[in-house]
Amino acid sequence: MKKSTLTLLLTLVVSMSFAQDKVKYSAEERKALGEYLFNPGFEKPATQKMSTLKLKDGTVIKGYCKSIDTKKGQIYELKFTDSVTDEKKEYQADLVAEAILYQANFEKLKKFNSFASGNAFTMMKNISSKKKVVNNDATYFINQKVSLKNKKDEREFLMQLINPEFDDFISVYHDPFAAETKGVSFGGFANMGGGVIKSYYVKKGDKVIWLEKSDFDKEYDFLFGDNAEFMKKYPLKSVQWDWFSALVMEYTKMQLAQKQ
DSSP: OOHHHHHHHHHHHHHHHHHHHOOOOOHHHHHHHTOOOSOOOOOSBOTTSOEEEEETTSOEEEEEEEEEEEETTEEEEEEEEETTTOOEEEEEGGGEEEEEEEBTTHHHHHHHHTTSOHHHHHHHHHHOSOOSOOSTTEEEEEEEEEOGGGTSOOEEEEEEBSOTTSOSSEEEEOOTTOOBOSSBOOTTSOOBSSOOBOEEEEEETTEEEEEEGGGHHHHHHHHHTTOHHHHHHSOGGGOOGGGHHHHHHHHHHHHHHHHO
16 A cells, blocks of 8 residues: 555544544534633722631631732732721731632623623522622632742632632632733723633642643643543533633533532
């Protein structure tokens, strides 16, 4: 057999194998998968709205977050005024377990949410028994020990959980320094009209990684590979990075269903 013929046959075999692994989705399914379901990214605190800190020792402090200090956008210190004592104090992230803060630019947040599908947000609220934040304008932060961009030594930060309604198995945290494709943007929020956020911090089990769009293929099995039903319905060769938030939600729904 000539070399060129053998090469052609091998190419056909690979192509047929690839085609068999692909799953086709309807226009309606693709539209649903294209919904951006994560909460908008936090920029700076509203200094006049009552915020809450829960320290690692169990102490709960209500007051006003006057400013934050960050590294690569992640909070390592908050300047807080106690609502009862009026005491001004600085809290390092390694002392804080959780925090509920409010956006300084909430009008932009409301504008962003007007673009999102009401059905999508209803689905999010109904799939999980957990609900960490009851106010739509509240932003939930949780202490995580992480290596920023997978390069530096691990350090504790207060990181914004952007899927608090469906973080039962995979927690996704905002990356304020994430690159974005071109599109219409509202501050640090997800782009509308074609823009795509290119990285997040993601926790599954005890492992926290900085997940870039370019590493999606490499980390796909880590993220979703323990659910055979999901992998059959959403094999790697059939999906795209733009669907990440919807894929996390679909995975969560399937995992919860299997545990019932």
